[in-house]
Amino acid sequence: MRSHLLAAAVVASLGLVSADAFAAPASSGVSQAQLQQLQAQIAALQAQVQQLQNDSQALQAQSDAQSEVNITQAQALEGAQKTQTSVDKLAKLVNDNKIGGRMFFDLTNIDKTSNGKDTAASGTGLDVKRFYLTVDHKFNDIWSANLTTDFQYSSAIGNTELFVKKAYVQGSFDPAFNLRVGAADMPWIPYVEKFYGMRYVENTLTDRLKYGNSSDWGLHGFGNLGNNFNYAVSVVSGAGYKNPTRSKGMDVEGRVAYTPNENFVVAVGGYSGKLGKETDIQSAENTYTRANAMVAYASSDFRVGGEYFQAKNLNNVMTVATDKTSGWSVWGSVRVTDGGINVFGRYDDTDVSKTLDPTLSDKYWNVGVEFPVMKNLKLSTVYKYTHLANAGDKKNDKTKEFGVWGDLSF
Numbered sequence: 400m401r402s403h404l405l406a407a408a409v410v411a412s413l414g415l416v417s418a419d420a421f422a423a424p425a426s427s428g429v430s431q432a433q434l435q436q437l438q439a440q441i442a443a444l445q446a447q448v449q450q451l452q453n454d455s456q457a458l459q460a461q462s463d464a465q466s467e468v469n470i471t472q473a474q475a476l477e478g479a480q481k482t483q484t485s486v487d488k489l490a491k492l493v494n495d496n497k498i499g500g501r502m503f504f505d506l507t508n509i510d511k512t513s514n515g516k517d518t519a520a521s522g523t524g525l526d527v528k529r530f531y532l533t534v535d536h537k538f539n540d541i542w543s544a545n546l547t548t549d550f551q552y553s554s555a556i557g558n559t560e561l562f563v564k565k566a567y568v569q570g571s572f573d574p575a576f577n578l579r580v581g582a583a584d585m586p587w588i589p590y591v592e593k594f595y596g597m598r599y600v601e602n603t604l605t606d607r608l609k610y611g612n613s614s615d616w617g618l619h620g621f622g623n624l625g626n627n628f629n630y631a632v633s634v635v636s637g638a639g640y641k642n643p644t645r646s647k648g649m650d651v652e653g654r655v656a657y658t659p660n661e662n663f664v665v666a667v668g669g670y671s672g673k674l675g676k677e678t679d680i681q682s683a684e685n686t687y688t689r690a691n692a693m694v695a696y697a698s699s700d701f702r703v704g705g706e707y708f709q710a711k712n713l714n715n716v717m718t719v720a721t722d723k724t725s726g727w728s729v730w731g732s733v734r735v736t737d738g739g740i741n742v743f744g745r746y747d748d749t750d751v752s753k754t755l756d757p758t759l760s761d762k763y764w765n766v767g768v769e770f771p772v773m774k775n776l777k778l779s780t781v782y783k784y785t786h787l788a789n790a791g792d793k794k795n796d797k798t799k800e801f802g803v804w805g806d807l808s809f
Contacts, residue, residue: 408452426679433475495585503599507802514795521677528599531564543569544581547563550642562641564614576671579619582640586621586631586654587668587691588613594664594695595730596702597743599783599806604706604728604747608761610689611670612639617649623687630655646675654691676716684719685712702743703731723753726761732769739771743779751787758790767804777806 504527510521530550547565552558567581588611591603605611618637624630630653636643638648650672657665670689677683688711695704710724720752727748732741747763767781785798 418423418658442444443704460693499535500534501529501531501533502527502807503805504807505804506801507800507804510799512797514792520798533565538743541571543571544762545569567619573623575622577621579621581613582616582643583619583633584614585612585619585633585635586652587611590631590656590666591693591695591706592628594693594702594704596697596732597730597745597779599768600767600779600804601778603746604726604749605689605691605708607747607763608726608749608751610708610710610724611652614640615650615774616640616643624740628655629658635672636675637672642675644675645678646673647677647679650687654701662698663696664693667691667790674713681715681717684717685721687712687716700734702730705729720755722755725750725753740767743767743769756789759794760788762786775808779804793801 424791426567494681504525506525508523509521511518514754528551531547532550533545533547535543535545535784541574545565545567546563549562549564551560563582565582565584567579567583569577569579571577579667588603588606591605592598592613595603601607615635615637617633619631619633619635621631622629632651632653634649634651638644638646650670652668652670654666654668668691670687670688670691674687689708690710691706691708693704693706696702697704705728707727708725712721713724726745726747728799730745731744732743734741745764747761749761750757751759751761753756763783763785765781765783767779769777769779771777781802782801782803783798783800785796787796788794
């Protein structure tokens, strides 16, 4: 703009000079040489004006181009900011949500007899003992949620079943206190499974004989107490995650464990309640109680451990009669190759009915070899033997099973 004003001023001056110059010879007798000199100056000034006009036009074009560049850059920056916002939202969605699954399956042959006679449970078949699908969501640093479904297909029952095993909201308030509301892990069985390490081959002792639940509906607190002690306590309906019920009271299960290092544990636990069977219109005659203890060591190369329990009135909560049970289990495994092949075994011995049928016992053992196929898949070749019997062979059930068991996680 300033260049345009300067050019206009110069042109105006030239006009005046030119008028004076051509008028001068008539009035003052200017010589021809002086006139030519003035004309040369005028021509030089006109060239300067033209150059100024050219420069002004070039600057204007450059300014217009720069404006277009600025607009393009602003649009690109706005687009990049929108893209970054979308990426941040996607990253938050991925980081705050985790989806996974785990499947226990087997292909085996079963030979089951009852008092010396074959049963319908015998034969060869494929089972999907457990298929867990899990969704974890993190709301913030304190609150989170979990949903885990439990699908199973067993040739023994001839159909499929689908349950909600876990559905809880968790508040992580302090390392010493975390709270889950809903269906969540119980204090004992999942804790033993962590040290046992072969859940996909067989349930732990109290789980296999149905003396406890791995998950139930209620309130679940847990945490680390310091000095290598941790605890867990649950106040639940008592009927297990497969049977959500309303009952007159709540059952309680607890556990305290001492872990001097990450591999070794000594733990004790207990349970007391009516198993969800007592209601406002039906009273329970007895209370089911259970006491547990475990000592175990677990590392990537070697596992060894033992579990013991005593229980009262599992099947007698609603009866006048009472009964007692006690049992123990020992297990071990050892890595035999650098590739992760393990040899393992286990033995259980339980007095099932010490009051009503003192000679009734359940004996179980297995031996096997585990092969890590890939990071998320393990296969085991296993032989199992179960014998439930009492004196005089009034009850004499034997189960022999051989096959391949698998554990797939993703």
